[in-house]
Amino acid sequence: MSTTLSPSIRPPSRVRKTPFVFRPVSLLVVPGFAVILLFFVYPAISILTRAWTHFQAPQEGGWDNFAWFFTEDVNITLLLRTFGVTLLVTVITLILAFPFAYLMTLVSRRWLVVLTTAVMLPFFTNYLVRIFAWVVLLQDNGVVNGALSAFGIEPFHMLGTTFAVTIAMAQTLLPLMILPLYSVLQGIDRSLLRASESLGASPAKSFFRIYLPLATPGMLAGSVLVFVFGLGFYLTPAILGSPQNALLAQQVVTQVQDLLAWGRGSVLALVLLLVTFALLAVAMRFSRNTVSSAYGIR
Amino acid sequence: MSADRKTRGAGLSLRRLAKSYGPVHALKEVSLDIAPGEFVTFLGPSGSGKSTTLNLISGFQDVTSGEILLDGTVLQDVKPHKRELGIVFQNYALFPHMTAGQNVEYSLKQRKIPASERKTRVRKALESVGLGGYGDRYPRELSGGQQQRVAVARALVFEPRVLLMDEPLGALDRKLRQVLQLEIKRLHRELGITFIFVTHDQEEALVMSDRIAVFNEGLIEQVGTASELYENPATPFVAEFLGETNALKGSVQSIGSNLLVHGATVFRTDGADENLPAGPAILFVRPEKVRLLTEAKPVKEHEDAVYGVVRETVYMGSLQKILVTNEEGATVTVLEATGAPLPAIGSRVGVAWNINEARIISTEQRSNSAKNDEVVSI
Amino acid sequence: MKSMEKSLRRSSPSVGRILLAVAAFLIAAWMIVPTLVIIPLSFSSSEASFVFPPPGWSLALYENLSGGAWRDAALNSIKIAAVVTVLTTILGTAAALGLDRSKFPGKGLVTGSLFAPLIVPTSILAIGIYAVFLNWKLNGTFIGFVLAHSVVALPMVLVSVSSSLRVFDRNQENAAASLGASPLTTFMSVTLPQIRSGVVTGAVLAFLASFDEVVISLFLASPRLQTLPVLMFSSMRRELDPTVAAAAVVVFALAAIAIPIVALIQTRNHHVR
Numbered sequence: 001m002s003t004t005l006s007p008s009i010r011p012p013s014r015v016r017k018t019p020f021v022f023r024p025v026s027l028l029v030v031p032g033f034a035v036i037l038l039f040f041v042y043p044a045i046s047i048l049t050r051a052w053t054h055f056q057a058p059q060e061g062g063w064d065n066f067a068w069f070f071t072e073d074v075n076i077t078l079l080l081r082t083f084g085v086t087l088l089v090t091v092i093t094l095i096l097a098f099p100f101a102y103l104m105t106l107v108s109r110r111w112l113v114v115l116t117t118a119v120m121l122p123f124f125t126n127y128l129v130r131i132f133a134w135v136v137l138l139q140d141n142g143v144v145n146g147a148l149s150a151f152g153i154e155p156f157h158m159l160g161t162t163f164a165v166t167i168a169m170a171q172t173l174l175p176l177m178i179l180p181l182y183s184v185l186q187g188i189d190r191s192l193l194r195a196s197e198s199l200g201a202s203p204a205k206s207f208f209r210i211y212l213p214l215a216t217p218g219m220l221a222g223s224v225l226v227f228v229f230g231l232g233f234y235l236t237p238a239i240l241g242s243p244q245n246a247l248l249a250q251q252v253v254t255q256v257q258d259l260l261a262w263g264r265g266s267v268l269a270l271v272l273l274l275v276t277f278a279l280l281a282v283a284m285r286f287s288r289n290t291v292s293s294a295y296g297i298r
Numbered sequence: 299m300s301a302d303r304k305t306r307g308a309g310l311s312l313r314r315l316a317k318s319y320g321p322v323h324a325l326k327e328v329s330l331d332i333a334p335g336e337f338v339t340f341l342g343p344s345g346s347g348k349s350t351t352l353n354l355i356s357g358f359q360d361v362t363s364g365e366i367l368l369d370g371t372v373l374q375d376v377k378p379h380k381r382e383l384g385i386v387f388q389n390y391a392l393f394p395h396m397t398a399g400q401n402v403e404y405s406l407k408q409r410k411i412p413a414s415e416r417k418t419r420v421r422k423a424l425e426s427v428g429l430g431g432y433g434d435r436y437p438r439e440l441s442g443g444q445q446q447r448v449a450v451a452r453a454l455v456f457e458p459r460v461l462l463m464d465e466p467l468g469a470l471d472r473k474l475r476q477v478l479q480l481e482i483k484r485l486h487r488e489l490g491i492t493f494i495f496v497t498h499d500q501e502e503a504l505v506m507s508d509r510i511a512v513f514n515e516g517l518i519e520q521v522g523t524a525s526e527l528y529e530n531p532a533t534p535f536v537a538e539f540l541g542e543t544n545a546l547k548g549s550v551q552s553i554g555s556n557l558l559v560h561g562a563t564v565f566r567t568d569g570a571d572e573n574l575p576a577g578p579a580i581l582f583v584r585p586e587k588v589r590l591l592t593e594a595k596p597v598k599e600h601e602d603a604v605y606g607v608v609r610e611t612v613y614m615g616s617l618q619k620i621l622v623t624n625e626e627g628a629t630v631t632v633l634e635a636t637g638a639p640l641p642a643i644g645s646r647v648g649v650a651w652n653i654n655e656a657r658i659i660s661t662e663q664r665s666n667s668a669k670n671d672e673v674v675s676i
Numbered sequence: 677m678k679s680m681e682k683s684l685r686r687s688s689p690s691v692g693r694i695l696l697a698v699a700a701f702l703i704a705a706w707m708i709v710p711t712l713v714i715i716p717l718s719f720s721s722s723e724a725s726f727v728f729p730p731p732g733w734s735l736a737l738y739e740n741l742s743g744g745a746w747r748d749a750a751l752n753s754i755k756i757a758a759v760v761t762v763l764t765t766i767l768g769t770a771a772a773l774g775l776d777r778s779k780f781p782g783k784g785l786v787t788g789s790l791f792a793p794l795i796v797p798t799s800i801l802a803i804g805i806y807a808v809f810l811n812w813k814l815n816g817t818f819i820g821f822v823l824a825h826s827v828v829a830l831p832m833v834l835v836s837v838s839s840s841l842r843v844f845d846r847n848q849e850n851a852a853a854s855l856g857a858s859p860l861t862t863f864m865s866v867t868l869p870q871i872r873s874g875v876v877t878g879a880v881l882a883f884l885a886s887f888d889e890v891v892i893s894l895f896l897a898s899p900r901l902q903t904l905p906v907l908m909f910s911s912m913r914r915e916l917d918p919t920v921a922a923a924a925v926v927v928f929a930l931a932a933i934a935i936p937i938v939a940l941i942q943t944r945n946h947h948v949r
Contacts, residue, residue, distance in 0.1 A: 025773065028774030029770070029775055032770060040793050047804035100699075106693070122707045125928055126930075130711050133713050191388070194387070205408070234797070239913060252800060265803060
């Protein structure tokens with residue numbers, strides 16, 4: 001009954017549970033959901049269960065693949081390296097995104113379009129294209145080394161290093177930091193800063209006491225997004241890095257494709273997935289609370 | 299700090315103050331002396347320069363030319379956070395991540411006041427605006443009126459000598475606005491500090507202020523008490539902006555006369571506007587000073603009259619309104635106490651007013667303020 | 677007030693603001709300029725490898741691109757992306773409407789799984805689809821590519837259409853119904869025109885999602901059926917075929933076309949303070 005009313009008059013569903021009434025319109029979801037069910041949910045489940053069904057000798061069954069994961073030092077190193085690189089990328093993007101997003105809140109509409117385009121361009125550019133550009137720039141006789149030697153600095157080997165992977169990942173992920181950050185920053189009422197100054201706080205103090213706390217939900221949302229997507233990066237480390245300093249997602253593919261170790265690949269995939277969802281769950285709960293407490297949104 | 303400071307406000311002087319953004323003159327030139335402890339309202343439509351003036355005083359915009367003096371010392375070189383002015387912002391600008399108490403405490407923390415004293419002062423400030431016990435609520439948990447009170451408490455808690463208020467009641471409904479107007483007046487009386495209140499609502503200005511400065515197009519048109527402005531408007535703009543008025547357009551024929559020729563009619567005034575220059579001018583008379591002519595009460599010697607057709611009648615409870623349009627197309631509104639029978643729409647009537655009540659204002663010197671070519675009744 | 681604040685900014689550019697603008701300019705440059713290196717490279721006359729700056733200029737790489745394996749791969753990519761766009765725009769819009777308009781048990785789970793492909797790392801997606809498609813004999817087939825790409829494209833349409841449905845005032849549909857319009861007429865004449873920006877954005881994003889998809893395609897590709905990104909990947913990693921530069925420019929140009937469309941739609945809904 002009440003479900004047919006417009007959303008604004010719909011009573012809060014938590015208070016009184018409306019009985020389920022079948023509405024034909026819900027059938028519209030079926031075809032799309034069927035595609036996802038067949039070609040996403042089923043494949044995902046079937047691959048993840050291989051952690052308990054596919055084994056490499058001398059492992060035999062049960063939780064052996066998990067035992068392998070936790071006992072091999074390489075795996076722990078892999079995990080730490082992945083977290084380390086991704087964390088570094090997150091910090092770099094946060095530092096770069098803040099001034100950029102802040103400027104976006106100050107400029108006129110015309111400049112906003114320019115700045116938005118500057119963010120969107122890398123966002124929409126094919127990963128491979130961007131990675132390819134980095135290959136050209138960072139190769140031994142590439143542009144960067146050319147520029148360095150012009151300044152009298154010895155050229156050095158960059159391709160295949162974590163350095164190259166970090167730089168390229170930070171560039172690729174920066175838009176993911178800027179966009180949520182901007183959407184929070186542009187909602188901050190700038191008259192709060194004036195109010196703070198009128199109460200005797202210097203502009204710098206006003207920024208730290210008023211602006212930064214209100215910007216925190218945006219910084220958090222952006223950081224989680226960058227970190228989660230960074231964890232799953234495959235192409236960038238696969239092309240710009242090397243197998244010796246592989247990252248987690250890369251290792252998932254290597255286990256399956258090169259070593260045909262489906263069970264081990266599945267364990268790595270499970271770890272990756274669990275970390276991803278755990279982070280998202282925590283961040284969503286936390287940031288929704290901070291966002292809503294800051295802006296009075298329900 | 300001293301008792302003196304608590305009880306006495308500061309005087310504020312604006313000397314030939316101007317603000318321009320490139321070629322745009324937001325504030326052309328404004329001079330005004332505000333006495334210590336005075337309640338002055340800046341009244342004007344949006345874009346008239348009143349908010350710009352407030353922003354120049356508070357330091358959020360840079361002065362283009364002129365001076366702002368606070369008790370005789372130049373203010374415009376002082377950084378905004380050192381000006382010690384209490385400000386109530388248009389949408390309150392309460393810090394959403396702090397409770398009402400923390401909002402009020404904020405300025406005391408900046409001044410490194412010890413925690414125990416802060417606590418008492420916050421409590422007293424909240425109590426003074428009727429919000430004792432609301433200190434732990436966040437702004438979003440408060441109603442619009444309560445938020446407004448927190449904003450006032452926050453602006454007053456550090457005992458500024460001047461309080462600036464930028465349309466502080468704009469977001470509230472009419473009933474609440476009237477309540478808060480009286481509360482702000484009471485606070486002014488109790489604190490004795492200087493209040494500067496910005497509004498576009500003429501009724502609010504009339505209710506609250508010692509003096510009103512009427513802003514229009516970057517200039518102050520007139521400064522005076524409410525009754526001065528209402529009864530002796532200096533410009534057509536002031537006459538039309540404050541209260542309801544009838545405006546009859548015409549021209550003054552010779553210098554020094556106090557006669558306005560409107561179509562075939564000549565209107566007189568009592569001679570107060572003696573030195574009117576020849577040229578276009580408008581005669582203003584308040585609707586409540588106009589009466590409907592009847593057979594029993596025909597036009598008298600000291601009255602001028604307009605004859606025309608009743609276009610509309612409005613019953614307004616305690617008052618009723620009759621709109622009469624004459625042959626020149628000018629409409630005169632009559633406002634009278636309910637009781638007398640309303641004339642039929644379309645009937646011919648006459649309306650008249652005592653010539654003491656009429657003001658003729660030349661439109662020459664302020665050609666821009668009377669843009670309407672037609673004779674208007676507001 | 678608003679216009680005044682804007683002009684205020686114009687009139688007093690403080691040192692801080694200038695530094696901020698310089699920093700933002702450098703960051704924007706860092707986001708865009710490195711990628712531009714591919715443009716001169718694509719006009720290189722060197723057939724050897726990725727020599728920069730190019731020793732000479734020619735259109736040789738574009739000629740390579742317009743023939744043989746490169747041409748086939750590009751056509752495959754376009755065909756697959758076109759079918760995926762049509763399919764997911766229809767399914768995605770329908771699903772968005774269904775989710776917006778109804779309540780049913782397990783709706784949270786359904787919604788979650790519809791959006792999940794956005795979050796799950798593509799490498800996991802890739803091995804899963806690869807394993808399942810091996811059994812279903814879909815690897816290396818056109819339909820296999822279309823279905824796999826639909827998984828990543830569908831959420832794009834869903835996000836985009838859902839967000840435009842959120843701002844759509846449904847009282848308009850009641851109004852249309854009260855004026856005698858059937859549900860279908862109401863949808864076509866009232867709802868669709870107003871969520872069109874969301875549908876168009878969704879379609880653009882779906883096309884790009886399919887056209888740009890690399891990781892899953894790497895697993896699905898066979899020597900007979902490759903997409904452009906697959907060929908680019910292998911020529912970067914193994915063959916070092918410089919034609920990849922020309923291919924990259926073409927793919928990059930696609931993004932450059934898509935952005936103004938999306939940016940326009942985005943900023944139209946933006947509230948300037």
